Amino acid sequence: MTATSNRPSSSPDKGVPVSQPARTHGYASLQPPVLTTRSPLLVASGLVKRYGRVTAVEGVEVDAYEGEVLGIVGESGSGKSTVLRLLNLQESPDAGTYTLDLPGLAGQDLFALDRFARRDVQTRSIGVVYQNPYLGLRMRFTSSGNVAERLLITGERSYAALRAAARESLAASEFPLDRMDDPPRLLSGGMQQRVQLAKALALKPRLLLLDEPTTGLDVSVQALVLDTLKRLQRERSMTIVLVSHDLGVIRALADRVLVMRNGRVVERGLTDQILEDPQHAYTQQLVHARL
Amino acid sequence: MTALADLAHPRQDYSYAFLDASAKRELRRRILKAVAIPGYQVPYASRELPIARGWGTGGLQASLALVGPESVVKVIDQGADDSVNAANLRRFITRMSGAATTTDAARASILQSRHRIPEERLGAYQTLVLQVPDPEPLRGVQSDISKAHEMHADSDYGQLWLLLYEQLVRFRQYVQGASYPALVNGRYVISPSPIPRWDNPKLHQTPSLTILAAGREKRLYTVPPYTNVIPLEFSDVPFQVEDQRGWVCRTTGAVNKFMNELPQSDGSAMYELSDSGYAEKLKNDLPTAPTYYDENGGFYHDGYLKPPVILP
Numbered sequence: 031m032t033a034t035s036n037r038p039s040s041s042p043d044k045g046v047p048v049s050q051p052a053r054t055h056g057y058a059s060l061q062p063p064v065l066t067t068r069s070p071l072l073v074a075s076g077l078v079k080r081y082g083r084v085t086a087v088e089g090v091e092v093d094a095y096e097g098e099v100l101g102i103v104g105e106s107g108s109g110k111s112t113v114l115r116l117l118n119l120q121e122s123p124d125a126g127t128y129t130l131d132l133p134g135l136a137g138q139d140l141f142a143l144d145r146f147a148r149r150d151v152q153t154r155s156i157g158v159v160y161q162n163p164y165l166g167l168r169m170r171f172t173s174s175g176n177v178a179e180r181l182l183i184t185g186e187r188s189y190a191a192l193r194a195a196a197r198e199s200l201a202a203s204e205f206p207l208d209r210m211d212d213p214p215r216l217l218s219g220g221m222q223q224r225v226q227l228a229k230a231l232a233l234k235p236r237l238l239l240l241d242e243p244t245t246g247l248d249v250s251v252q253a254l255v256l257d258t259l260k261r262l263q264r265e266r267s268m269t270i271v272l273v274s275h276d277l278g279v280i281r282a283l284a285d286r287v288l289v290m291r292n293g294r295v296v297e298r299g300l301t302d303q304i305l306e307d308p309q310h311a312y313t314q315q316l317v318h319a320r321l
Numbered sequence: 322m323t324a325l326a327d328l329a330h331p332r333q334d335y336s337y338a339f340l341d342a343s344a345k346r347e348l349r350r351r352i353l354k355a356v357a358i359p360g361y362q363v364p365y366a367s368r369e370l371p372i373a374r375g376w377g378t379g380g381l382q383a384s385l386a387l388v389g390p391e392s393v394v395k396v397i398d399q400g401a402d403d404s405v406n407a408a409n410l411r412r413f414i415t416r417m418s419g420a421a422t423t424t425d426a427a428r429a430s431i432l433q434s435r436h437r438i439p440e441e442r443l444g445a446y447q448t449l450v451l452q453v454p455d456p457e458p459l460r461g462v463q464s465d466i467s468k469a470h471e472m473h474a475d476s477d478y479g480q481l482w483l484l485l486y487e488q489l490v491r492f493r494q495y496v497q498g499a500s501y502p503a504l505v506n507g508r509y510v511i512s513p514s515p516i517p518r519w520d521n522p523k524l525h526q527t528p529s530l531t532i533l534a535a536g537r538e539k540r541l542y543t544v545p546p547y548t549n550v551i552p553l554e555f556s557d558v559p560f561q562v563e564d565q566r567g568w569v570c571r572t573t574g575a576v577n578k579f580m581n582e583l584p585q586s587d588g589s590a591m592y593e594l595s596d597s598g599y600a601e602k603l604k605n606d607l608p609t610a611p612t613y614y615d616e617n618g619g620f621y622h623d624g625y626l627k628p629p630v631i632l633p
Binding site for chain 1: 462475477479480482483486487489490491555556557558632
């Protein structure tokens, strides 16, 4: 599996020479992906987040392009989930800026928005899937209700429209529709992740954030969920930021990878390059630490 | 020279209407604020009373703050004037204030009620005090109370429809028995928590003042006279009150009023008017005031209740 084969084949820019200067993160010779001929959808720079004396994230730069899957790997406590929470506008950073190339908001630092505008961006343009479904779902409400809630927040008040949207979104995430009115607490782990995914996709967001989406699932279910993710990514050409410590998941989905350690990005590059030819000592350790 | 003793009040065992003057003043000021901001939950210092929290301390404090010797008090518990809780509260209020009591909703100036709004329409200068167990309509979707306050401040009520959605999915109709959320004056959603759905429309554009007070939660809110109260509903599934068509009161023969269901030993059920003051009038052929729902179940504000939609 190569990173190139994951990219949407519809990309019109294939083969066009790169016009932007290659960014140097110590890899001046590395050509950025062809997608980078467009301006990135997501640019976050100088992210710093401290919790008391602990510095969780220290000067992290993230950029992601339309239709790209960006993987973030690292050991537990390396700050990858904090980065994701910042990108989801759930928390405010101690320093840093964050822009999404959305209509009317291009160039606007999203951390500087008031809470109404922030909530609007969060609801309409960002979808998120947590490792722990208890964080993302109301376990005692119906699965379809969990999906419909996203539309309710944006002001949809027609019961028929909510039903139709919930059905469509659940079908897209390959959830068995005869169970759409069961509460998630009665569903298996894989199905709970599919409900989370349907909820995240209900408003057709530009950016999808996945926080260890398949950790805790057994290998066969994991493969099915990854399959669904890949298909959706191909069909909708969403930008996905995928946090995982599982290099297999990263290899299967991601185009580019950031490697984090102690709140800093230690290496970044194409997935193949990072996984086959890691440069940083920590990445080498990570890649070779297979059971 | 005047002695100090001549200026002082004669010694009393209790302050008038039990609460001390500063407590009553605070309550009246909170009530005024609540009237000024319809539906907004005003915090207040809920005082200790000789009844336990959860037995109507909120309503009792509001009544005690408003009662005077010229007041006529009616106390209702589950529609009845003669249940233990109603009898106790009524005796306490009158003993502490010297107010008169009645079971006639049309004659009362202060009506303290636990679950029901009387069937007869209330008029101007009548005050309905409802005892509220749970003032927070957002509790079902947001357990964090400080986040709920923020949602109220932002009018961020979308998630409340999730509660209605769940009812429609499971039962194909709205089934909530009490606390059916309603939008007051187009701004704040309230949980009129003790009253059944049947009584929700009665809050709309009524000439009387409605005070809802929660003693344990230390919050009170009001529906001022002539204020819009709209129960939440989906645009394609209108709000409905309880379907009690065909239920006939066994003692008065009344129909299309809120009934108590009395299960019989043979498995059938008999029905009885929930509003005992109204039933008493009907039994004794006394003149009654116009009611909210007419004999055919029509509501007195034309077009307020829409015809039902049957979901597949």
